[in-house]
Every structure is written in structure tokens, then in C-alpha cells.
Amino acid sequence: MVTQLPPRPQTPQLLRVLKLIFRPLDYLEDYQKQYGDIFAVGKSKTPLVYVNHPQGIQEIFNADKTLFKSGAGVGFVGFLLGGNSLVALEGERHQRERKLLTPPFHGERLRNYSQLICDITRQVTEPLEKGKPFLVRPIMQEITLKVILEAVFGVTSGERYTKLQNLLGSMLEFFNSPRNAAIIFFSSLQQDWGNWSPWGRFLRLKEKVDQLIYEEIRERRKQGNFSGSDILTLLMLATDEEGNPMTDEELHDELITLLIAGHETTASSLTWALYWIHYLPEVEEKLRFQLSNLGENASLEDIAKLPYLNAVCCETLRIYPVIVSAFFRVLQSPFDLMGYHFEPGTAFIPSIYLVHHREDIYPNPKQFKPERFLERQFSPYEYLPFGGGIRRCIGMELARLEMKLVIASILSQFQLQLLNNRPLKPVRRGLTVAPPNNFKMMLR
Ligand code: HEM
Known part of the structure; x- marks a missing residue:
């Protein structure tokens, strides 16, 4: 067993962080090319250790639950979502809360959202006019926000x-x-100088959002009507092992x-x-062909099962995964991985983007090719x-499900063009990497 640490770039920290903010994918690819x-x-x-080999990732994901702490409850995420958010919780409480929150996103409950997703897509895209360019992101955001609100x-x-x-x-x-995103990475920029400062503006927006969520929680408690199948009702009915219900603050953190x-x-x-x-016109053609072959009586379930539609969604999430790295896994006891020995406190970062771009x-890997997902199956450590x-x-x-149904609804309703x-080119958007905000399309 080698005792020294894996290779590390010698770039000064400030330059490294600036590259992480402004050129997040080059940051990963350049180091991967140099260091493997x-x-x-x-x-x-x-240190922070980036892992982009499936074997290493498998060992991290399958390790004993107590080996890592992985709650992203510190820094900006902790501030934005609160210490009672699922992403911040650890151990027993994390497992309990996951058990509670999993059913609404699976099985029958999930299928119940299918019609709603299609209806919302239609309603949001209805005002689009032929020949008039529109920004794509706000439309997609309105659809997905309405679905999650419901x-x-x-x-x-x-x-x-x-x-x-x-x-x-x-x-x-x-x-x-990326300029505002830099505030997330440099806490010294988080200065509240009122509405004039970016951080001040952000704080005021957050305050208003928090207020609305608390208002809703209080109103539901007052009404005392817990017959709905939405997640807020479910959380309000849940109790811990001593029989205590969740506090308003806990509910707020989970909802946001x-x-x-x-x-x-x-x-x-x-x-x-x-x-x-x-x-890629051939992708559109194949998709349209598969959708039209379904016939008029096809159910939403049939659409969601279409192999090429599924492959297009998988390839979209492969080539530019919006979250480029999984949460940090912070080591709690000594651990050996890929020929190196690590001490407690080391933070491992499974690099989703780099694994997805392994030749x-x-x-x-830079080619968008949905057929990959029809030709072979990838392990959960490769994809x-x-x-x-x-x-x-x-x-x-x-x-x-949402990706498939929104795409199918839009293609069946409209002919779009770039x-x-x-x-x-992907750009940083907060903690994610996304299409540029000014990306527009048009109805043909
Ligand atoms: C294309 C869409 C999405 C992508 C690419 C995505 C990606 C991810 C990734 C990479 C993680 C971290 C997992 C890890 O570190 O192992 C995560 C966690 C999480 N995601 Fe998503 N996500 C998406 C949609 C959603 C949706 C629709 C919801 C909510 C209903 C959601 C709720 C969460 C939550 C609560 C966690 C934290 C889980 C935990 O800490 O136990 N995500 N997501």
C-alpha cells in the first residue's frame, strides 16, 4: 500500500477556485488529463480528493454507512436549505427522513403526476407564438416548478x-x-449592504420565500385538514419515535x-x-418516428416506456450532468482507496462529469449519441x-418521468427550431452547470 497522497495540482488556490467558478468543466478535465x-x-x-474511476466510486458508494459523513449542511447549502433539510441530515435521522420522503416520488403516487405534467406543459407552452423567439429556460423552469409545487x-x-x-x-x-455564483464560493463577498449589494438582494428574496412557506405551514395547521396526499400533509402527520411531530422550522427546511x-x-x-x-436532426426524426408509431390510444405510461426517448434523456444527463460532482463524502476513519491511504477528514468527491466522459x-464521449443506451447497460458507478x-x-x-413527458408533449404539439x-456551451449556474441563460428557440 502506497502511503503518499494522490497527485495534486500545484496551481495557487485562488486561481484554482476562479477556474472552478468560471470554467468548471475545464477545471475537471484539465486535472483529469494531467493526473488520471x-x-x-x-x-x-x-485534501479534497476527486475520484473518476468506477471502481473507486463503487467503493465509496458501498462503504459502511458510518465511514463517511456526507450531509451538505455547511456553507451556502446549509444556509439556503437549513440544518433540518434532508441534504444536511446524517445517520439515523437521515435514513428515517428518506424513508418518509421516498414513497411520494415512486410507484403509483409518481404515476399520478403523469397527467399533471402533460397538462402543465400544455398550459405553460400555449402562449408561444410562431416565428417569435423565446427563452427556453424560463419555460422549462415554470413547468418543473409547477410540478413540484403540486x-x-x-x-x-x-x-x-x-x-x-x-x-x-x-x-x-x-x-x-458566474459573477454572482462567486459569492457562494467566497464567503467574504457575502456582505449585506442592503438592496444595493447582490448578497443583500439575495437575503431579502430569501426572507420573503421563507415567510411564504411559514405562512402556508401555519395555515395548514390552523385548518387541521390532513386528508391530502401532498408531501406537506405527509410531513405534518409524521412523528419521531417519541411521538413528537415536526416543528415549523423542520417542515420549512424540508419543503424548501x-x-x-x-x-x-x-x-x-x-x-x-x-x-x-x-x-441533431436525426435525433428529432427518430424521436418523432417512435412517438408517431405509438398510435392514438397510447397511454402516458406507454410514452414513458419508449426506448429511444429514454435513451435521449439518459444521454442528455450523461453528456452534461447538471450536478457535475456528487456530494462530498468526508472520511471518519482511516481508509485505503485505489492504492492510497487516507486519514479521517479527507473529503472524497465522486466526479459524475469525469466518469461520464471516460473514453x-x-x-x-463528446458526441451526443443516445444509441449508447440502447446498445449496452451501464453500472451505477459508470452512469x-x-x-x-x-x-x-x-x-x-x-x-x-418529467423529462420524458415534457419532451413528448412539446414534440407532439409543436415543431421547434434553434x-x-x-x-x-455549458456555464456555471450557482452550484450547478447548465445551458446559458440566453438560449432561445422558435416555433417553426
Ligand atoms: C434531472 C434532475 C436531477 C438531477 C440531475 C439530480 C441530481 C442529484 C444529485 C447528483 C444528488 C446528490 C447525490 C449524491 O451525492 O450521491 C441529488 C440529491 C438530491 N436530490 Fe436530486 N436531482 C434531480 C432532480 C431532483 C428532484 C426532482 C428532486 C425532488 C423531488 C430532487 C431532490 C433531491 C434531494 C432531496 C437530494 C438529497 C438526497 C439526500 O441527501 O439523501 N432532485 N440529486
């Missing part, structure tokens, strides 16, 4: 929901420029987590999917857009 399957950043004995609160209309929708949109829009995690990522992925489908798993192990994305099935044939 595993590399470390940071000077201490307990799942979380059981309703999508009313004054509070319109307000919540607008404020959440503005709050997340705030990080769409689902609202944010549940629509940002799916909206970016849908935007990418529409780009690829129309950037040995995905030949010509991991939703992470893995005990932290795997809880909304994975909803996101996959405004030009220039390749679209």
Missing part, C-alpha cells in the same frame, strides 16, 4: 403560489451569472429543499434535451447523474 483517475486538491493531509403542497394556483413561484424564480435566477432541488436541475436538463434534439466507457449510495437523489424517478447552429 484520482487526484487531490488542497495542501493539507486531508407534489409538495398539492396545489399550483392561488396568490401565495404565484408569489412563491416568482420569488423562488428570482432567487435562483440570481446565481445564473424539495422545491429547489426538485425543479432547478430538471429545468436545466430539459433545456439541454430540447437543444440536443433540435441540434473507455463511452467511446467518443451516475443522480449520484449514488445512501445519498442518491430522492427525486430521480420524478425527474426522469435560432442558429452554434454549439451551446
Whole structure:
């Protein structure tokens, strides 16, 4: 067993972080080219270790539950979502809360959202006019936000929901420029100088969002009507082992987590999917062919099962996964991985993007080729857009269903086209990597 740490870049920290913010994919690819399957950043004995080999990722995801702490409850994520959010919880409580939150996103409950997803897509895209370019992202975001609002609160209309929708949109829009995203990485920039400062503006938006969520919780408690099947009702009925219900603060943290995690990522992925489908005419042609072959009596379940549609969604999430790295896994006791020995405190980062771009798993990785997913099956350590192990994305099935049904609804309703044939380059958007905000399309 080698005792030294994996290779580390010598780049000064400030330059490294700036590259991570402004050129997040080059940051990963450049180091991977130089250092290979595993590399470390940071000077201490307990660095951040990027792992982009399936074997290493398998060992991390399958390790004993107590070996790592993986709750992203510190820094910006902790501040945005709160310490009681699923993403911040650890151990027993994390497992208990996951058990509670999993059923609404699976099986029959999930299938019940199918019609709603198609209806919302139609309603949101209805005002689009022929020949008039439109920004793709806001449309996708409106669809995915409405879907998650319905799942979380059981309703999508009313004054509070319109307000919540607008404020959440503005709050997340705030990080769409890499410049504002830098505030997340440099806490010294988090200065509240009122509405004039970017951080001040963000804080005020967040305050208003929090207020609306608390209002809804209080109103539901007052009404005392817990017959709905939405997630807020479910959480309000849940009790811990001593029989205590969740506090307002705990409810708030969980709801805002689902609202944010549940629509940002799916909206970016849908935007990418529409780009690829129309950037490559053969992809659109094959998709349309498969959809038209279904016939008039096809159910939404039949659509969701279409192999080529599924392959297009998988390839979209492979080539530009919106979350490029899974959550940090912070080591709690000594551990050996891929020929190296690590001390407690080391943080492992399973690199989703780098694994998805390995030539040995995905030949010509820069090429968008849905057929890969028809030709072979990939292991959960080779294909991991939703992470893995005990932290795997809880909304994975909803996101996959949503992507398929929104694409199918849009293709069956409209003929779209790109405004030009220039390749679209991914950009940083807060903690995610997404299509540029100004990406437009047009009805043919
Ligand atoms: C295309 C859409 C989505 C992508 C690419 C995505 C990706 C991810 C990734 C990579 C993780 C981290 C997993 C890990 O570290 O192993 C994650 C966690 C999570 N996601 Fe998603 N996600 C998407 C949609 C959703 C939706 C629709 C919801 C909500 C309903 C959601 C809720 C969550 C939550 C709550 C966690 C934290 C799980 C935990 O800590 O146990 N995500 N997601």
C-alpha cells in the first residue's frame, strides 16, 4: 500500500477556485488529463480528493454507512436549505427522513403526476407564438416548478403560489451569472449592504420565500385538514419515535429543499434535451418516428416506456450532468482507496462529469449519441447523474418521468427550431452547470 497522497495540482488556490467558478468543466478535465483517475486538491493531509474511476466510486458508494459523513449542511447549502433539510441530515435521522420522503416520488403516487405534467406543459407552452423567439429556460423552469409545487403542497394556483413561484424564480435566477455564483464560493463577498449589494438582494428574496412557506405551514395547521396526499400533509402527520411531530422550522427546511432541488436541475436538463434534439436532426426524426408509431390510444405510461426517448434523456444527463460532482463524502476513519491511504477528514468527491466522459466507457464521449443506451447497460458507478449510495437523489424517478413527458408533449404539439447552429456551451449556474441563460428557440 502506497502511503503518499494522490497527485495534486500545484496551481495557487485562488486561481484554482476562479477556474472552478468560471470554467468548471475545464477545471475537471484539465486535472483529469494531467493526473488520471484520482487526484487531490488542497495542501493539507486531508485534501479534497476527486475520484473518476468506477471502481473507486463503487467503493465509496458501498462503504459502511458510518465511514463517511456526507450531509451538505455547511456553507451556502446549509444556509439556503437549513440544518433540518434532508441534504444536511446524517445517520439515523437521515435514513428515517428518506424513508418518509421516498414513497411520494415512486410507484403509483409518481404515476399520478403523469397527467399533471402533460397538462402543465400544455398550459405553460400555449402562449408561444410562431416565428417569435423565446427563452427556453424560463419555460422549462415554470413547468418543473409547477410540478413540484403540486407534489409538495398539492396545489399550483392561488396568490401565495404565484408569489412563491416568482420569488423562488428570482432567487435562483440570481446565481445564473458566474459573477454572482462567486459569492457562494467566497464567503467574504457575502456582505449585506442592503438592496444595493447582490448578497443583500439575495437575503431579502430569501426572507420573503421563507415567510411564504411559514405562512402556508401555519395555515395548514390552523385548518387541521390532513386528508391530502401532498408531501406537506405527509410531513405534518409524521412523528419521531417519541411521538413528537415536526416543528415549523423542520417542515420549512424540508419543503424548501424539495422545491429547489426538485425543479432547478430538471429545468436545466430539459433545456439541454430540447437543444440536443433540435441540434441533431436525426435525433428529432427518430424521436418523432417512435412517438408517431405509438398510435392514438397510447397511454402516458406507454410514452414513458419508449426506448429511444429514454435513451435521449439518459444521454442528455450523461453528456452534461447538471450536478457535475456528487456530494462530498468526508472520511471518519482511516481508509485505503485505489492504492492510497487516507486519514479521517479527507473529503472524497465522486466526479459524475469525469466518469461520464471516460473514453473507455463511452467511446467518443463528446458526441451526443443516445444509441449508447440502447446498445449496452451501464453500472451505477459508470452512469451516475443522480449520484449514488445512501445519498442518491430522492427525486430521480420524478425527474426522469418529467423529462420524458415534457419532451413528448412539446414534440407532439409543436415543431421547434434553434435560432442558429452554434454549439451551446455549458456555464456555471450557482452550484450547478447548465445551458446559458440566453438560449432561445422558435416555433417553426
Ligand atoms: C434531472 C434532475 C436531477 C438531477 C440531475 C439530480 C441530481 C442529484 C444529485 C447528483 C444528488 C446528490 C447525490 C449524491 O451525492 O450521491 C441529488 C440529491 C438530491 N436530490 Fe436530486 N436531482 C434531480 C432532480 C431532483 C428532484 C426532482 C428532486 C425532488 C423531488 C430532487 C431532490 C433531491 C434531494 C432531496 C437530494 C438529497 C438526497 C439526500 O441527501 O439523501 N432532485 N440529486
